[in-house]
Amino acid sequence: MRRGAWWRMRRGAWWRGVTALAVATLAWFGLDGNGTAAQAESEVGVRPLVRSAAVRITNGETRYRFPGTVRASERAVPAFLHPGVLRERHVIRGQRVEQGEALATLHNPAMAPARAAADAQVAELDARLRQLGRDVERSRTLRERNLSAVEELDRLTAERDATVQAREQALARRAEAQAQLEELTLRAPFDAEVADLLVEPGEFVSAGQPVLRLAGIGRREVEIDVPAALAGRLETGGAASLIATDSAQRFAGSVRDIGRAGEGLASVIVGVDTDPGPALGESVRVQLAVDERPALQVPLAAVVDPGGYDPHVLVLNDDIVQRVAITPGRLAGSWVTITAPLEPGAQVVTAGQGRLEEGMRVRVLP
Known part of the structure; x- marks a missing residue:
């Protein structure tokens, strides 16, 4: 091989080696020669990716x-004031009745004799008063003629006045007996519908025991x-x-x-x-x-351990994760009301919380 050809081959291999070294150096340090852009790009590439949403405040209605x-609205459970046997029921279930209409009749053997005795006593006192009235008038006439003593007239007058008072008491007793006799007939207190029947005819009914149920038609x-x-x-x-x-x-x-x-x-x-x-x-x-009172809300997906002992959210502060404890409240759709030291507009992580720790820097996806 000629010497010139050998030298040219050695020089070409040397230039190829230098070129490869320069490319590798530039790739390491970056195009500006100091490596800053490459390092930043590498760091961004290893940051955890998350999604976030803003804390909102709500004051609408719930x-x-x-x-x-x-x-x-009007209901009644009528009952008799006295005990006895239910003699007759005048209504059926579902029947509409008017105020004052008879519903049922009770038999009490002591009521009718009491009214009869009161009537007899009033009649007796009426007859006694008529007789005393005549006696007083006769005594007054005799007294005017000085044929009788004044004491006799005073006695008859006093007896007549006492009989008048006794008759008033007898009238009161008769009215009471009449009222008790009328209480043996149960009547509707208002316009209503018979909702239920609780006692059948022939059954013994205690005082105050419900007989039927009424529901007002208003x-x-x-x-x-x-x-x-x-x-x-x-x-x-x-x-x-x-x-x-x-x-x-x-x-x-x-x-x-x-x-x-x-x-x-x-x-x-x-x-x-x-x-x-x-x-x-x-x-x-x-x-x-x-x-509702103004309250903070976050997406339900942002709450970590919502049903456990340590519910919290991960708040982003300049892409740095911060853990904030919360107290979850009422759920409204996909948002949950919380009590926490947060401000409306704060960003909370809604996806990717599983591998995050407090203080980590993250990259938020759009």
Whole structure:
């Protein structure tokens, strides 16, 4: 081989080696020759990828639903004041009755004789008063003629006055006996429908024992039990709606009465304002709309360990993870109300929390 050719071959191999070394150096240090861009690009490539959402504040209204059964606003369970045997029942189940209409009759063998004895006593005192009236007039005439003593006139007058008082007492006893006799007939206290029959004719009935049930044919209502905290935010006259369980038909309603809370629950009466409304005994769901106080909300996906002992969220501060403990509240769709030292607009991690630790730097996906 000629010397010139050998030299040219050696020089070409040397240049190829230098060129390869320069390319490797530039790849390591970056195009600017100091390696900063390459290092930054490498660091970004190893950051965990996450998605985030902003904490929001809500102050709208929340709807609560409670089950209930429609009932009449006017209800009664009539009973007799005296014991006895149910002689006759004048109504049947489902019958409509008017106020004052007879419902049932009781037999008490002591009532009729008491009224008869009172009548006899009044009649006896009436006859006695007529006789004393004549005696007083006769004695007064004799006294005017000085044919009788004044003491005799005074005695007859006093006896007549005492008999008048006795007759008043006898009249009161007769009225009482008459009232007790009338109490043996049970009458409707208002226009109603016979909802149930509790005693059959011929059965013995104690004083105060319910005989039947009445449901008024006027207004209707639903009684529900709500938490005490919610009851304190309701107002009488507030709007409500009722949804029939079977047909999903809606009816307008309003809050009529709010009871005191007992053992954490308060009784609330919701009236049915739609006419015609749901049938008596129909199952409904009562919906109450309540204005909520301003509260923080985060996506449910952002809450770590929501049902455990350590619920928290991961907050991003300049792409650095910070762990913040929270107290979860009411769930509304895919968002949950929380109590936490956060501000509206703060970014919380919603995906990729599994491999994150506090203080790590992350890259947020758009």
